[in-house]
Amino acid sequence: xxxxxxxxxxxxxxxxxxxxxxxxxxxxxxxxxxxxxxxxxxxxxxxxxxxxxxxxxxxxxxxxxxxxxxxxxxxxxxxxxxxxxxxxxxxxxxxxxxxxxxxxxxxxxxxxxxxxxxxxxxxxxxxxxxxxxxxxxxxxxxxxxxxxxxxxxxxxxxxxxxxxxxxxxxxxxxxxxxxxxxxxxxxxxxxxxxxxxxxxxxxxxxxxxxxxxxxxxxxxxxxxxxxxxxxxxxxxxxxx
Numbered sequence: 001x002x003x004x005x006x007x008x009x010x011x012x013x014x015x016x017x018x019x020x021x022x023x024x025x026x027x028x029x030x031x032x033x034x035x036x037x038x039x040x041x042x043x044x045x046x047x048x049x050x051x052x053x054x055x056x057x058x059x060x061x062x063x064x065x066x067x068x069x070x071x072x073x074x075x076x077x078x079x080x081x082x083x084x085x086x087x088x089x090x091x092x093x094x095x096x097x098x099x100x101x102x103x104x105x106x107x108x109x110x111x112x113x114x115x116x117x118x119x120x121x122x123x124x125x126x127x128x129x130x131x132x133x134x135x136x137x138x139x140x141x142x143x144x145x146x147x148x149x150x151x152x153x154x155x156x157x158x159x160x161x162x163x164x165x166x167x168x169x170x171x172x173x174x175x176x177x178x179x180x181x182x183x184x185x186x187x188x189x190x191x192x193x194x195x196x197x198x199x200x201x202x203x204x205x206x207x208x209x210x211x212x213x214x215x216x217x218x219x220x221x222x223x224x225x226x227x228x229x230x231x232x233x234x235x236x237x238x239x240x
Contacts, residue, residue: 004196008040008158009054011047012150012183013125013143014166015217016064017210017226018046021166023053023060024230025201029162032234036162040094042109042155044144046166048097048124049083052117055092060227062086064220071130079131080122087118097124098144098151102133107147109154110136149179152186157194162201163187166226169202176208204233 011022026036036054043051053063066085069078095112097120112120115136123134123141133140144151150165168180180202187198207229210222 004157004159004194005040006159007034007036007162008042008156008160009036009051009162009164010042010150010152010155011044011050011164012166012168012179013045013047013145014171015046016220016223017217018166019049019053019063020060020223020226021203021207021230022047022050022164024227024232025162025164025234026050026054027227028231028234029199031231032237034162038094040096040156040158042096042098042151043121043124044098044149044151045125045127047150047164048095048121048144050164051095051097052087052092052112052121055095055112056087056090056117058086060224064223068218069131073130074132076132076135077122079125080118080134083118083121084116087116087121089116089118091116095120097121098148098154099123099134099141100144100146102140102142105146107144107151107154108141110141148182148186150183150186152183153189153193155190157196159196160199161190161196162199165200165202167202170205170208171203171211172208172214176202199237201230201233201237203229207233 041051093113124144126142
């Protein structure tokens with residue numbers, strides 16, 4: 001019987017802003033002695049980029065230096081080509097990504113144990129209408145956020161689950177409240193199955209003020225600011 005990991009992470013979507021915020025929190029936790037680099041991590045959309053970057057030690061600066069595909073972009077593999085510039089063909093068994101299968105639109109969890117992380121993050125971030133679906137092992141997938149922004153209920157067991165929800169909390173008023181409520185229900189399901197406890201992070205008002213419109217989620221400068229705010233938000237968090 002496998003032992004239950006001390007820490008695991010589950011990270012939600014939110015564009016470049018979400019990547020910046022998630023990596024800020026992850027690096028802030030590292031400052032407190034919690035290093036998720038080798039822990040099980042489950043990411044959705046932007047969260048899959050944060051998980052892959054953490055496992056492979058890729059910096060936010062490296063991610064933000066990547067070219068951004070024009071939208072809409074119907075070219076198959078466009079996002080995977082960009083992701084490969086950061087992650088190459090590397091794999092990581094502790095990284096999994098939530099995707100949505102086409103055409104049935106079911107949530108699916110794919111493992112980075114044998115599949116290159118560049119393909120996983122591309123599939124988990126393929127927003128319908130903006131990017132072509134990503135094909136993996138003969139199946140087409142689109143953004144995991146189509147069905148859920150975080151998918152906490154699909155995370156594996158852990159004594160402490162780090163939940164990072166970049167679009168919950170103070171983000172976008174009622175929308176942030178909706179994501180928060182859905183995430184809370186998913187957490188209840190996870191608790192029923194595994195027990196354990198949560199360390200939860202979603203943007204506080206000062207962080208949410210960085211991105212007040214949907215297009216702000218794709219600003220490099222705002223992503224950098226979100227990183228610093230996310231890192232700062234861990235400073236007064238009760239870790240243990």
